[in-house]
Amino acid sequence: MNKQTFRGLHRDLGYFYIGLIVSFAFSGILMNHRDIFHAEKYTVETKEISVTVPQEEEKITEKFAEDFGKQLGIDDKFRRHKVKDGEFKISFEKHDVEIDMKTGKGEIVSFQKTPIVSQMMKLHKNTSNWWIYYSDIFGLSLIFIAITGTIMxxxxxxxxxxxxxxxxxxxxxxxxxxxxxxx
Missing domain, CATH: 1.20.5 (Single alpha-helices involved in coiled-coils or other helix-helix interfaces)
Structure with a gap:
């Protein structure tokens, strides 16, 4: 291959992947700072609650957490739960629940996905087979773009x-x- 062929491939792959490069770069920057703010979702409403929860951590199973969410009026998809340092946390697709186990006081936070940004951030998390192969091709293309850039x-x-x-x-x-x- 001569320099013109490398130059053409470098240019065309750059044009082809420009959207993905910008999406990965932008969402990667946002993910780097997710401890400061969560760009993927934004809070719509925060509601204070006072409830009774079991004091024994072994009673707080996944089934208990999912049913407890339904009792609180949350009907979206259950994701996970955690008990740590006296805090009972439940995560749903569009709600987060945090309860102090000693006092029973807590809050339900309702949120929405941030349009476009949440879809871009999924690029970093997606594990489907077709996306893995596409990402591998993208990675190889970036290596090719870098190498051809050195000889142009x-x-x-x-x-x-x-x-x-x-x-x-x-x-x-x-x-x-x-x-x-x-x-």
Whole structure:
């Protein structure tokens, strides 16, 4: 293959994947900061409650949590429950419930999915077979785009041989150092 062929493939793959690249980058940035805010959903209503729950953690099973949600008037899909540090938490598709087990006081938070953003964030979480294969092809294409990008610049002071390899080395070294020393 000559440089023109690489240049054409580099350009066309870049055009083809631009939407996915932007979606992954944008939703990845949002996911990096999900401890500050949850961009995938937004709160519609918070309702204070006062209930009685068993004090024995072993009585709070998945079935109990699901039925308890129905008693609270929540009819959407049950996701999970957790008891930790005296807090009973139940997560549903459109509601979260948090209850202090000692006092029985808590809240029901109702939320909606953020349009477009929640769908983009699903790209990072999707595990269906077709998406895994598509993501693998995408990953290989990104590798190809990166490699062809290194050989497209003609010889000169900005070429990969003269300058680019140093930046590429720094780009590889930085995340490795970050993982070794700060993780």
């Amino acid at each position: 610049i003609p010889a000169g002071k900005f070429s990969f041989k003269r300058r680019g390899w140093k930046l590429a080395f720094a780009g590889i070294l930085f995340p490795l150092l970050f993982l070794i020393f700060l993780a």
